[in-house]
Amino acid sequence: MSENHDNGTAETERTTSVFTDEVVARLAQDAKEIIGRYPKPRSALLPLLHLVQAEEGYVSAAGMEFCADQLDITLAEVKAVATFYTMYRRGPGGDYQVGVCTNTLCAVMGGDEIFASLKEHLDLANGETTQDGKVTLEHVECNAACDFAPVVMVNWEFFDNQTPASAKQMVDDLRLGKDVAPTRGASSLCTWKQASRVLAGFDDGRAGEGVQATGPSLAGLKLARERGWRAPDPANLPSSDEQGEEGAK
Amino acid sequence: MTTLTPILSKNWDRPDSFTIDGYQATGGYDALRKALTMEPDGIVDMVKEAGLRGRGGAGFPTGMKWGFLPKDNPNPRYLVVNADESEPGTCKDIPLMLANPHVLLEGVSIASYAIKSNQAFIYVRGEVLHVIRRLRQAVADAYEAGLLGKDILGSGFDLDVVVHAGAGAYICGEETALLDSLEGYRGQPRLKPPFPAVAGLYASPTVVNNVESIASVPGIVANGAEWFTAMGTEKSAGFGFFSLSGHVTNPGQYEAPLGITLRELLDMAGGIRAGHELKFWTPGGSSTPIFTAEHLDTPLDFESVGAAGSMLGTRALQIFDETTCVVRAVGRWIAFYAHESCGKCTPCREGNYWMVQVLDRLERGEGTEADIDKLLDICDNLLGRSFCALGDGATSPVMSSIKYFRQEYVDHFEKGGCPFDHSRSTLWADRPNTTEGGGNK
Numbered sequence: 001m002s003e004n005h006d007n008g009t010a011e012t013e014r015t016t017s018v019f020t021d022e023v024v025a026r027l028a029q030d031a032k033e034i035i036g037r038y039p040k041p042r043s044a045l046l047p048l049l050h051l052v053q054a055e056e057g058y059v060s061a062a063g064m065e066f067c068a069d070q071l072d073i074t075l076a077e078v079k080a081v082a083t084f085y086t087m088y089r090r091g092p093g094g095d096y097q098v099g100v101c102t103n104t105l106c107a108v109m110g111g112d113e114i115f116a117s118l119k120e121h122l123d124l125a126n127g128e129t130t131q132d133g134k135v136t137l138e139h140v141e142c143n144a145a146c147d148f149a150p151v152v153m154v155n156w157e158f159f160d161n162q163t164p165a166s167a168k169q170m171v172d173d174l175r176l177g178k179d180v181a182p183t184r185g186a187s188s189l190c191t192w193k194q195a196s197r198v199l200a201g202f203d204d205g206r207a208g209e210g211v212q213a214t215g216p217s218l219a220g221l222k223l224a225r226e227r228g229w230r231a232p233d234p235a236n237l238p239s240s241d242e243q244g245e246e247g248a249k
Numbered sequence: 250m251t252t253l254t255p256i257l258s259k260n261w262d263r264p265d266s267f268t269i270d271g272y273q274a275t276g277g278y279d280a281l282r283k284a285l286t287m288e289p290d291g292i293v294d295m296v297k298e299a300g301l302r303g304r305g306g307a308g309f310p311t312g313m314k315w316g317f318l319p320k321d322n323p324n325p326r327y328l329v330v331n332a333d334e335s336e337p338g339t340c341k342d343i344p345l346m347l348a349n350p351h352v353l354l355e356g357v358s359i360a361s362y363a364i365k366s367n368q369a370f371i372y373v374r375g376e377v378l379h380v381i382r383r384l385r386q387a388v389a390d391a392y393e394a395g396l397l398g399k400d401i402l403g404s405g406f407d408l409d410v411v412v413h414a415g416a417g418a419y420i421c422g423e424e425t426a427l428l429d430s431l432e433g434y435r436g437q438p439r440l441k442p443p444f445p446a447v448a449g450l451y452a453s454p455t456v457v458n459n460v461e462s463i464a465s466v467p468g469i470v471a472n473g474a475e476w477f478t479a480m481g482t483e484k485s486a487g488f489g490f491f492s493l494s495g496h497v498t499n500p501g502q503y504e505a506p507l508g509i510t511l512r513e514l515l516d517m518a519g520g521i522r523a524g525h526e527l528k529f530w531t532p533g534g535s536s537t538p539i540f541t542a543e544h545l546d547t548p549l550d551f552e553s554v555g556a557a558g559s560m561l562g563t564r565a566l567q568i569f570d571e572t573t574c575v576v577r578a579v580g581r582w583i584a585f586y587a588h589e590s591c592g593k594c595t596p597c598r599e600g601n602y603w604m605v606q607v608l609d610r611l612e613r614g615e616g617t618e619a620d621i622d623k624l625l626d627i628c629d630n631l632l633g634r635s636f637c638a639l640g641d642g643a644t645s646p647v648m649s650s651i652k653y654f655r656q657e658y659v660d661h662f663e664k665g666g667c668p669f670d671h672s673r674s675t676l677w678a679d680r681p682n683t684t685e686g687g688g689n690k
């Protein structure tokens with residue numbers, strides 16, 4: 001969050017990149033579309049940062065400059081925002097960002113063991129990337145999937161109910177270039193850059209892939225079906241008949 | 250006996266539940282058709298009568314919030330849906346939007362019509378790629394079907410909806426920080442008043458509501474306020490998701506009337522995992538003081554949970570059995586608050602930083618009795634003195650754990666280390682033939 005906390009990718013890794021005229025021209029088209037969604041242009045800053053991250057895999061000085069130009073604000077203003085949010089990488093990273101949830105619930109359920117075994121297996125510290133440029137390993141905070149604990153996120157797709165063994169297998173498969181599918185998400189993973197482009201608001205046409213709901217999401221519904229439990233019938237409310245009729249209208 | 254009431258989740262077992270056709274096949278968008286024949290104020294009144302209270306944690310009456318919008322302000326009005334879901338333990342809005350984004354969109358249309366807004370935003374946390382795909386597709390399909398956009402269903406009502414992905418910051422769930430973030434700034438809370446109803450997004454009148462609050466509106470409009478009040482308690486009307494996670498046989502989403510108890514929910518969920526017993530739990534996420542087995546029969550409604558010393562929060566029931574070290578659990582939560590503190594005010598920025606140091610020391614068995622008092626001291630400086638509720642929330646796990654488990658803190662430094670074997674808490678601990686958790690392969 002605040003700058004004194006590392007977001008996983010070291011500041012020192014920042015390279016000096018330049019956006020060529022071709023890149024600027026192409027991205028300016030996208031930027032125009034993004035800015036057009038909002039009543040005020042500045043609202044487009046977060047999606048614009050996702051957009052430049054989609055281009056380079058991280059938010060570079062050139063990327064921030066591009067955002068500043070599009071919105072007619074200063075580079076310092078862009079930088080203040082970019083460094084506040086944890087999803088923006090500050091330096092190059094892998095094609096697949098593997099984030100192990102180590103917030104309390106997942107940690108207790110085995111997230112700590114998963115994170116430790118991946119660190120050892122890949123010989124990486126938090127925020128580091130494998131030599132082949134495939135996998136960046138980090139730990140993440142609660143990702144709203146606690147009922148599927150322990151959870152691992154890859155490029156922000158859900159890998160539910162993981163174990164050290166399943167997580168190691170998954171990163172091995174990713175490094176071998178095999179198709180890897182999240183448990184709730186698209187039918188295969190896209191790359192970090194592709195994911196960032198979706199976050200900027202450019203669809204990849206994959207919304208229809210994957211399950212609607214599974215496992216714990218259906219636990220209550222399944223039980224209610226088995227036992228014949230339903231919400232009250234609006235035409236026949238329990239307290240009184242008159243109430244029931246009124247409720248039905 | 251309380252029974253489950255699947256409403257928002259009722260179509261989730263249809264493989265096409267997230268599509269516009271799948272939703273309409275089960276009555277979806279009928280409530281919008283009905284709403285568009287009503288007076289906007291009539292809908293606000295109906296939501297007031299239903300007694301719907303915010304499902305994002307604080308429980309503020311939704312209809313009353315809508316009624317606060319000033320009548321004479323000439324600026325455009327905005328509806329902003331809070332889909333930032335990041336409070337540890339909270340895991341209801343994300344599966345809802347994955348399985349049925351259209352019920353949220355129907356609620357957005359109805360709520361916008363009721364508050365006379367022509368522009369809505371859904372601010373969704375960025376770390377849920379597929380949910381964002383589904384939401385954006387649902388919006389596109391709803392436009393295509395004439396359910397969003399210009400002259401919705403020939404009513405003359407116009408509404409634009411933008412799905413906005415955040416970029417990783419728990420604090421952006423706080424409604425004023427969310428608005429700053431949506432305006433393209435660092436997400437830091439604003440001074441209140443003015444409240445968003447008066448000066449919200451772009452200083453215009455704005456309603457900020459949680460996903461589940463808004464998604465509950467179509468049901469109320471379709472079935473009536475009395476249908477809603479037939480569930481729940483007098484002051485905590487209606488239904489909600491109870492999200493069970495952790496050491497429970499069948500974790501997951503249980504949609505039930507407010508006022509159900511953990512004992513009832515655990516019965517439904519197959520109990521605590523076999524061979525173990527309940528130690529502590531959160532009623533509504535990490536920012537709500539923990540409970541123990543003595544609270545199994547506390548009705549999970551706003552009033553009863555409050556009277557018992559905690560908060561209903563988001564009904565995020567994180568369940569921990571006797572294998573769990575409470576010092577470790579609390580230490581991890583505080584590390585989260587320290588990481589997520591926006592840095593705007595000193596009590597929260599400094600207090601959480603110091604609590605992390607003290608808790609680390611205690612967990613390693615290197616603490617002292619004075620450290621426990623130190624923690625309570627820091628909490629005293631945080632509670633009520635921080636700029637927003639993030640700081641207050643951080644004190645909840647610390648103070649409540651010391652209240653119920655002080656001896657466990659002492660045990661750590663008396664034994665010179667953590668007395669628990671963490672491997673016994675894992676998902677695979679009780680599975681046969683697993684040395685390192687290969688059971689799920």
Ligand SMILES: Cc1cc2nc3c(=O)[nH]c(=O)nc-3n(C[C@H](O)[C@H](O)[C@H](O)COP(=O)(O)O)c2cc1C
Nearest residue numbers: 303304305331333334335422423424458459462638
């Ligand atoms: C630190 C913090 C995080 C919050 N996160 C969320 C969140 O993710 N989702 C949410 O709906 N409300 C969250 N809230 C509560 C909001 O500020 C606000 O009360 C809520 O969105 C109002 O909607 P409701 O009345 O429909 O519940 C958070 C509050 C705080 C202090």
Ligand code: SF4
Nearest residue numbers: 591593594597637640
């Ligand atoms: S309490 Fe914490 S999160 Fe809230 S304003 Fe203060 S520093 Fe920021």
Ligand code: FES
Nearest residue numbers: 101106142143146
């Ligand atoms: S604690 Fe890991 S997803 Fe919530």
